[in-house]
Amino acid sequence: MKKLISLISLIILLVILSGLLYYSGSEYGVSQENSIGSSENYRDGLLKSEYNKVDRIANYNIEVEFDSASKSIAVNEGIIWINKTNFPTSEIQFHLYANAYKSNNTLFAKAYSLSPDAQTQIDIKSFRVNGELSQLIYFQPEIANLHDSTVAKVLLDKTIEPGDSVRINFEYTMKIPRSVKRMGYATGRNFFFVSQWFPKVGVFENGRWVCSQYHPYLNFYSDFGDYSVKIKVPKDYTVAATGVEEAKTSDAQNTTYHFVQSGVHDFVWLVTDEILHRNNIYTRKDGSTITIQAYVQPERERYFDRYFSAVKNCLEYFENNIGIYPYQNVSLVDVPRTSASGGMEYPTLFTVGAELFAPKDAGQPEYLVTHEFSHQFFYGLIANNEVYEAWLDEGFTSYISTKIMYHYQPEILETFKFATYIPVFGLNFLSYNEIPLIYTLVDVKVPEGARSITSYYQNLTIGSIADTSYKLPTRLSYVVNSYNKPELVLHTLERYLGHDKMMNILKEYYNEYKYRHPHGNDFINIVKRNCNEDMSWFFDEFYRAPKTFDYQVTSIKKTSSNEYEILVERLGDGIFKNDVALYTDKDTLFQKWDGIERWKILKFKTANEVIAAEIDPYRKNLLDINFANNSLTVSHRVWASLSLSIRFFFWVQNALMILGSIG
Numbered sequence: 026m027k028k029l030i031s032l033i034s035l036i037i038l039l040v041i042l043s044g045l046l047y048y049s050g051s052e053y054g055v056s057q058e059n060s061i062g063s064s065e066n067y068r069d070g071l072l073k074s075e076y077n078k079v080d081r082i083a084n085y086n087i088e089v090e091f092d093s094a095s096k097s098i099a100v101n102e103g104i105i106w107i108n109k110t111n112f113p114t115s116e117i118q119f120h121l122y123a124n125a126y127k128s129n130n131t132l133f134a135k136a137y138s139l140s141p142d143a144q145t146q147i148d149i150k151s152f153r154v155n156g157e158l159s160q161l162i163y164f165q166p167e168i169a170n171l172h173d174s175t176v177a178k179v180l181l182d183k184t185i186e187p188g189d190s191v192r193i194n195f196e197y198t199m200k201i202p203r204s205v206k207r208m209g210y211a212t213g214r215n216f217f218f219v220s221q222w223f224p225k226v227g228v229f230e231n232g233r234w235v236c237s238q239y240h241p242y243l244n245f246y247s248d249f250g251d252y253s254v255k256i257k258v259p260k261d262y263t264v265a266a267t268g269v270e271e272a273k274t275s276d277a278q279n280t281t282y283h284f285v286q287s288g289v290h291d292f293v294w295l296v297t298d299e300i301l302h303r304n305n306i307y308t309r310k311d312g313s314t315i316t317i318q319a320y321v322q323p324e325r326e327r328y329f330d331r332y333f334s335a336v337k338n339c340l341e342y343f344e345n346n347i348g349i350y351p352y353q354n355v356s357l358v359d360v361p362r363t364s365a366s367g368g369m370e371y372p373t374l375f376t377v378g379a380e381l382f383a384p385k386d387a388g389q390p391e392y393l394v395t396h397e398f399s400h401q402f403f404y405g406l407i408a409n410n411e412v413y414e415a416w417l418d419e420g421f422t423s424y425i426s427t428k429i430m431y432h433y434q435p436e437i438l439e440t441f442k443f444a445t446y447i448p449v450f451g452l453n454f455l456s457y458n459e460i461p462l463i464y465t466l467v468d469v470k471v472p473e474g475a476r477s478i479t480s481y482y483q484n485l486t487i488g489s490i491a492d493t494s495y496k497l498p499t500r501l502s503y504v505v506n507s508y509n510k511p512e513l514v515l516h517t518l519e520r521y522l523g524h525d526k527m528m529n530i531l532k533e534y535y536n537e538y539k540y541r542h543p544h545g546n547d548f549i550n551i552v553k554r555n556c557n558e559d560m561s562w563f564f565d566e567f568y569r570a571p572k573t574f575d576y577q578v579t580s581i582k583k584t585s586s587n588e589y590e591i592l593v594e595r596l597g598d599g600i601f602k603n604d605v606a607l608y609t610d611k612d613t614l615f616q617k618w619d620g621i622e623r624w625k626i627l628k629f630k631t632a633n634e635v636i637a638a639e640i641d642p643y644r645k646n647l648l649d650i651n652f653a654n655n656s657l658t659v660s661h662r663v664w665a666s667l668s669l670s671i672r673f674f675f676w677v678q679n680a681l682m683i684l685g686s687i688g
């Protein structure tokens with residue numbers, strides 16, 4: 026019955042949309058064949074113009090058979106690994122991340138309790154190197170835990186010299202667990218999300234292997250290559266996956282999907298017997314097209330348009346400001362409520378989940394879509410080590426998704442949104458330090474990065490952005506140093522350098538490091554070479570140490586008929602180069618203060634009447650932990666409107682704890 030209703034609504038929608046299409050130029054279709062608008066521009070899902078820019082190190086050819094009755098897969102996996110470094114190696118290391126679900130004693134399971142139906146492991150039937158049966162040795166490179174078998178290596182008879190390649194083959198079976206974190210089936214639905222499922226080669230760099238255990242919360246790191254994956258499923262099931270569907274063949278019982286994708290570093294897929302699938306088209310400036318595929322739960326059908334427009338906004342913003350998305354497809358997967366896979370990124374595919382009721386001005390699910398899409402660049406294309414330097418993906422993604430949301434949906438930032446919950450009269454309950462808030466409701470906007478400020482306040486001192494991510498001692502210190510603080514630091518950097526310069530830096534960073542593995546210092550060096558000023562101080566203060574920032578205007582003293590002394594203080598250990606503003610009844614005067622001393626007296630000459638002084642008036646430093654003391658009015662008995670708005674600003678930041686934890 027449900028299916029019938031879905032089918033009918035699909036048909037109705039088709040009819041409506043076919044009319045709209047004439048005007049919009051978009052395409053719509055339930056089968057992909059209708060919508061590969063410009064496949065001639067692509068080779069294996071990657072733009073031909075980008076094809077030679079990829080170093081193909083780890084290449085996979087996989088055949089999977091999915092059995093719905095036993096909820097299991099049987100896999101035959103071939104890997105060709107090419108040593109593209111200048112160093113020889115006599116071993117190969119692998120991630121076997123599905124083994125994180127083996128028991129409640131694994132490193133991963135320290136954070137997630139695994140009921141028996143959520144436990145699984147890779148049951149290897151055979152493992153071969155260059156055709157010869159070989160032995161895997163499990164080991165724990167980072168955290169000692171003998172129960173953890175998420176990393177293994179094979180010792181080779183023959184050293185692989187630079188330029189040589191090796192052929193690996195795994196045959197294995199695996200039960201798909203009940204959904205925990207990123208992998209598994211959703212209860213109550215035939216929805217199987219299969220990620221981190223196949224043995225994946227580690228990264229050989231600078232003469233040593235980097236192959237991390239599956240740490241709780243943390244993400245992944247692997248090399249680029251070409252993928253060809255054939256997935257055989259019962260006929261009434263649909264498969265979505267990384268890459269483009271090159272072929273689909275059926276016999277009486279089964280359908281085999283063949284996906285290919287060049288120039289990616291992971292592969293994810295899902296299989297389900299109940300999902301809505303529609304396509305849309307984004308056209309780049311050069312006329313080439315990207316197919317946006319959306320796979321949506323039937324009960325969230327009404328979100329299709331919002332999903333498509335959020336993805337299109339992202340594609341456009343990146344193309345206009347940073348660089349093009351080079352793949353043929355991007356797939357959005359809306360997961361069921363019983364799936365734990367919501368809000369996660371994979372190459373050319375990401376997952377999201379919407380609330381059943383989500384008014385548009387609340388900005389969800391758009392914010393989540395924008396975040397997860399942005400990972401296509403900061404992780405998918407610029408592929409940093411997420412286990413060591415998570416800020417390069419999560420921090421940049423948080424920063425750029427805020428920029429995108431502010432650009433396309435500024436209405437979610439207006440504080441008038443609060444007004445809908447506030448009676449116009451009788452505002453006594455809504456005050457902060459006796460300030461009636463209504464006066465500033467129409468003027469003050471939620472500042473960029475406000476979502477991150479509240480979290481940042483909760484962890485000011487544990488860890489710095491430069492710390493190795495998996496070594497941070499608590500989940501909060503990991504989240505703050507990977508997502509929130511880097512977002513605030515990148516906004517601060519942009520405010521310090523100017524928007525255009527920041528976008529040029531990101532453009533350069535993208536062009537230099539796409540299909541590569543940058544480190545924090547690579548980004549810092551790009552910033553430095555784009556600035557006339559030596560920017561080392563900025564990264565010393567914001568990136569390398571857990572410093573806190575708090576500047577204050579302490580006093581305003583009239584020393585003669587036309588001179589004022591402003592006493593400013595640095596209360597925190599963090600140093601920022603500040604502007605200091607003096608507001609008079611006729612104009613505003615500015616001075617610079619390098620912010621190094623603990624206090625400083627700045628002399629201003631003016632014959633006008635001074636109203637107030639303010640440090641960092643443009644709010645460049647979003648990490649100042651107390652904006653309220655940044656300004657001081659001449660008369661202490663009344664609050665000037667300036668101080669009022671600032672205090673409201675502060676209140677809004679603290680009230681805006683909206684965003685939950687996302688991947």
Ligand SMILES: [Zn+2]
Pocket residue numbers: 396400418419422687688
């Ligand atoms: Zn993320």
